[in-house]
Amino acid sequence: MALLILLVVAALAVDRFATLSNAMAILRAGSFTGIVAVGMTLVIIRGYYADLSVPAVIAVGALTSLAMMPAIGVLPAVAVALLVSTLIGLLNGVIIAVASGNPIIVTLGTQILLSGVIVAITQGAFVYGTSETFADIGSAKVLGVPTPILAFLVVAGIGQAWLSLTTSGRFFIAAGANQRAATAMGLPTRRLGMVAMAVCGLTAGFAGVVLAAFTDQAxxxxxxxxxxxAIAAVAVGGTSLFGGAGSIWRTVVGVVFVATIDNVLVLLGLPFEARLLATGIVIIVAVVFDALLRRSTR
Amino acid sequence: MSGALSRVTANASAPALLALAVVIVALVAIEPALISASTGFNILTQAAVPVIIASGFAVAMLSGQLDLSVGATAVLAGVVAMRLQEQSIGLSLVAGLLVGCAVGAVNGLLVTRLGVPSLLATLGTLIAARGVAFFYSGGRPVQGQMPDVAASLNSSFLGVLSIRICLAIAVVVIVDATIRRTVWGRRVMATGGNPKAAQAVGVSVNRITMQALVLSGSLAAAGGTLQAYLLNSATPAGGEATLIVVIAGVVVGGVALTGGRGSVAGAALGVLLIATVTVGMNFIGVDSAYQRILVGGLLLLVVLTSAPQIARALRRRQGGDRIRTGTLDGSSQIG
Structure with a gap:
């Protein structure tokens, strides 16, 4: 609903907003956030608040795929990048589960550690693409739709299907809604947490690969x-940041919402910094609404 | 003296202290010239601002709340203070501190009125404060107008002291004493240790939580403002790095992530140790990337070793207490 209002107001008030090419630009800009947000949704639904190691894992995905490509070819490089990203996510999940660690502290630790490792290896330098095939795929369009958008839609589709159509998907929601009850019922709550973190690592790594293919450097x-x-998109979509309620399609709406605000700010000629401010406000408003909603339904 | 020391280190994370001690010994072995008065001065200088921020952060954590917004608050306060400096010093200082009160109050309202977990509330204000700082500064460092003030603030006296070091020591001593020796401090500890019991014996848990978060925001802003005056400039980036050093220092220094246990002096010691390692590594010329690896690794090490089952095993080896047999979190027993 809020998205509709935003779209209508933007279309009426902002020049050059309501064009097909601008719509594609919004979706393409949002698709990278969107791929990450699918994994983040799982983490948040499971009740783990957030995965703050996402930036480093995106870099791992992008750098690994680009750096390995000359040696082992496109597909194996992408596979290695995704595998490494998933393992990092799994490591987060294992530490959180085994040590009953605080997810935000643990992923913050991983983020610092990992970015340190990346800087130690790359010295902060850019790695450039070497494969024309890879870059072509990244900037290709299928039936007029850029590949990053397709990648996002596929990831979101798989995520939503898993969450709503499979038993294990329902378990995520149960574990996030009431961990003790879920544990008492015999649900593997800790393993579900590990899976959520591993999937978030995978999607972050995949977002890195897609970004690398699109920009051909990292x-x-x-x-x-x-x-x-990604957190903003999840929150504004209506997935509870407290866990236990939400869906991927809501996140898709949230991604479009956040990307639209971004786009409008750009069309209005506002600087990049206004974007950061908008993200912050969106998250605070979403948290407050979420909390108010929970109080009124209790 | 040894009594005071053992009190400070009583709750400290033994594995983390050990790891830091090993690194420090290794650094000194590589470069014996490290042991000097100027190194000591450098360490204290580098630790001063994070120690001020960590004091407030530790109080919030003792009361059971994690304040992730301290780094962003410090950065925002610095930016505000620098932008208003040309109007007047007084306005700049007051506005800088008010930023912290405001962020702390928002955190407190979200936590106490709306029941938002502090982790979530302060993550939101972190992002918001960061956004405001970038917006207000145009994304560029804000240059101050008073290089002479910065110079006099930075000048050292008595060899190992400077104004910032004295301020940091004063903050730690006052806040530590307030927590240990005043009724308010006891209430903070009670709120963090067992909020229900505290409420039952008449402590207004919500009010204490609010006050602790406002204090945390204010001291973060004080640290940020001081930093900006010292450098005569403020950059909207870098809040994350401050947050990391503060969290790592405080947990290494033995403040329990769950609240109610630890001390402000311990937190200051933790930050000091991390500064020691950082200064040592800089002296030898170790890439700053490895410092990130070390701090990130320390954070994970503390989380891992403070896990209930592991902590119990460690305590058992030390022949310590074995009173705590379970945790409140059901997830840690079955899974």
Whole structure:
């Protein structure tokens, strides 16, 4: 609903907004955040608040795929990048589960550690693409739709299907809604947490690969800011940041919403910094609404 | 003296202290010239601002709340203070501190009125404060107008002291004493240790929580403002780095992530140790990337070793207490 209002107001008030090419630009800009946000949704539904290691994992995905490509070819490089990203996510999940660790502290630790490792290896330098095939795929359009958008839609579709159509998907919601009850019922709540973190690592790594294919270059900073825009998209979509309620399609709406605000700010000629401010306000408003809603339904 | 020391280190994370001690010994072994008065001065200088921020952060954590917004608040306060400096010093200082009160109050309202977990509330204000700082500064460092003030603030006296070091020591001593020796401090500890019991014996848990978060925001802003005056400039980036050093220092220094246990002096010691390692590594010329690896690794090490089952095993080896047999979190037993 809010998205509709935003779209109508933007279309009426902002020149050059209501064009097909601008719509594609919004979706393409949002697709990278969107891929991350699918994994982030799982993490948040499971009740783990957030994965702050996303920027480093995006960089790992992008840098690994670009750096390995000359040696082992496109597909194996992408596979290795996704595997490494998933393992990092799994490591987060294992530490959180085994040590009953605080997810935000743990993923903050991983983020610092990992970005340190990346800088130690790359010295902050850019890694450039070497494969024309890879870059072509990244900037290709299928039936007029850029590949990053397709990648986002596929990831979101798989995520939503898993969450709503499979038993294990329902378990995520149960574990996030009431961990003790879910544990008492015999649900593997800790394992579900590990899976959620691993999937978030996978999607962040995949977002890194897609970004790398799209821009044909990457450095350690390629993923910065995506953790916050992904959380904003999840929150504004209506998935409870407290866990236990939400869906991927809501996140898709949230992604479009956040990307639209971004786009409008750009069309209005406002600087990049206004974007950061908008993200922050969106998250605060979403948290307050969420909290008010929970109080009124209790 | 040894009694005071053992009190400070009583709750400290033994594995983290050990790891830091090993690194420090290794650094000194590589470069014996590290042991000097100027190194000591450098360490204290580098630790001063994070120690001020960590004091407030530790109080919030003792009361059971994690304040993730301290880094962003410090950065925002610095930017505000620098932008208003040309109007007047007084306005700049007051506005800088008010930023912290405001962020702390928003955190407190979200936590106490709306029941938002502090982790979530302060993550929101972190992002918002960061956004405001970038917006207000145009994304560029804000240059101050008073290089002479910065110079006099930075000048050292008595060899190992400077104004910032004295301020940091004063903050730690006052806040530590307030927590240990005043009724308010006891209430903070009670709120963090067992909020229900505290409420039952008449402590207004909500009010204490609010006050602790406002204090945390204010001291973060004080640290940020001081930093900006010291450098005569403020950059909208870098809040994340401050947050990391503060969190790592405080948990290494033995303040329990769950609240109610630890001390402000311990937190200051933790920050000091991390500054020691950082200064040592800089001296030898170790890439700052490895410092990030070390701090990130320390954070994970503390989380891992403070896990209920592991902590219990460690305590058992030390022949310590074994009173705590379970945790409140059901997830840690079955899974």
């Amino acid at each position: 450095n350690v900073a390629i993923g910065s800011g995506y953790e916050f825009s």
